[in-house]
Amino acid sequence: MNRFFLVLILVFAFGYQSIQAQNFSTHQVKKGESIEAIAKRYFISTADIYKLNPDARKELKPNTILIIPLSKASKPEEVSTTKELKGFKTHKTGRKETLYSLAKEYDIAEDEIKKYNTFLYANPLRKGDKLKIPVFKITEVVKKTESTKMYKVLSKEGKWRVAYKFGITVKELEDLNPDMGEALREGQMLKVPNIKTEEEKEVDEKYSYYKVLPKEGFYRLKLKLGIDQETLESLNPELKETGLKVGMVLKTPFSKVASSLEETAKKVDLTTEIKTYKNKHIALMLPFRLNRVDMDSSLGISDQISKDPYLDVSLDFHSGVLVAIDSLKALGISLKVDVYDTKYDANEVSTILNTNNFDDVDAVIGPLTPNTFNRAASELKKTNTPIISPIGENLNLYDNVFQAKPSNDLLKEKVINFVKSDSTVNNIIIVSDTKHATTASYILQHFSQAKQVRSRKDKNGKDQYYIMIEDIRGSLKPGKNVVFIETASEGLASNVSSILNSLIQSENKNTGRSKVDIVLVTTNFNSAFEGDEISNDHLSSLSFHYATISKPYNSEEANSFIKKYESMYNSTPNSRAVKGFDLTMDVVLRLVTSDDMYLSVNQSPLTKYVENKFAYKKKPFGGYYNDSVYLVKYHDLSIVEVE
Structure with a gap:
């Protein structure tokens, strides 16, 4: 029996150390306390207590020691006690009794016994001594600690980033902020767990992040992400304590497709956000190759255009740009536009840049081909002039480059x-x-x-x-x-x-x-x-x-654009014309709603026009790329966006 008792003590001792290491605490049950009251005191659920203390379901006895999980999403109450002297009991000292044993018996301090029996300061305790034992009225004062605090949303922060930072699920964040909306805004104030600043987690762009879905366990995540439980627990130590929870945000090894997290950026209508009507200056570079068009040729102009793919594409794109310029002027925006023919020649691009003043140009759209675009981007990098590519293939993504076409x-x-x-x-x-x-x-x-x-x-x-x-x-x-x-x-x-x-x-x-x-x-x-x-x-x-990259428009959705285009050209716009319109509208509206293109990335996270949408992100060492595409499906013989 003694050996069994010793083993039990050792198990409890080592078990207690393990409990402390895993961010748990203990609670000694007082007479009259209920599980509900204890759970409320520590800001946890009764299920959390029963999970670690299954015997508590049967009976909750006074002085029972309960294991309490300390949630990062809440703080326990701070408890202090006050003592008020009610009177005294008389105690006649027996054989072998000591101040220590008496203090334990009456649950008071040895100094409190001496205080009311002053002869004990000079003399030892003897058998037969009559002592006055103080009786106190003990009052427990509970100081509630606020479980939440207010947090100001930073630039580019979405729900999952905030949830990850404060160690809660997206659902828990939404429960704390029922009116937060679908997408977060920079500067928005949110209620979050009241944890210490040093306990807040930062999103490391060297890793990917994954939101746990319903019914997903470690085995399914291994099949889905190729990441085992040990790796997940090493990157997310709290998993050892909490296990997987629906909506929990996990850090994972970097992978282009590992993350199920996509920021639901708030679509911004820039036409309602115009801050300046000062003149803006843009340049347009397209491979018209007008030097190859023979006005006196027996071959008609339209035939020459159809036989020159670069001229054909440039004219379509430019037609959309002109409709955009007309629409921007209708908004009261003053705009200067320079149009250059790159002739599909990188040397011609250099000539254009060297013989024209680009110092006051706010943005350049084009050229359309990779070699000419890279030449222009390289030379404009010296003045940090933003240059926007409508294409998106084989580009050098310099710091001043905006790749408008999402990658494959x-x-x-x-x-x-x-x-x-x-x-x-x-x-x-x-x-x-x-x-x-x-x-x-x-x-x-x-x-x-x-x-x-x-x-x-x-x-x-x-x-x-x-x-x-x-x-x-x-x-x-x-x-x-x-x-x-x-x-x-x-x-x-x-x-x-x-x-x-x-x-x-x-x-x-x-x-x-x-x-x-x-x-x-x-x-x-x-x-x-x-x-x-x-x-x-x-x-x-x-x-x-x-x-x-673009969602086919319908007549209702883009009615204004279609009418204006048809009135100008007596034809229906093709996808290249729509791209010219959408891209020009976006660039100029970003310039008049932000101080420059670069700042617009944060201030205007997502913009949508007729067919195209733009949500730029910056590479750690390089320029900006459009990170927004549509997911669509065939439904009832139509193509619809999948939300």
């Missing part, structure tokens, strides 16, 4: 993160042809349990760009199936969408047939999905999803 990698990330964030997905299949095998492998890295289906080949190994129904039927599962299709072949896209459409089935309880839902997605939307062979009915029934 961002489009991939958008689709992959969309699939990752859907907790209802039961099965993933990847269909690809030989030319897109690398893309299929890339997707497989993020969905290691996905099944692969490859297009069939002939006996010589040449891709035939089709599959058979039996190639994919066996890979489907009851519930929601997501099928990636990666191809630029119209034939394969038509073949796969047709087969998948035939494999969708509804539930039939009488026959025991399970429901099979199929959602078709691609990381690379191209002309293969817009060809005559493709059935839009099939794409709609498969809810075909893809990411795109």
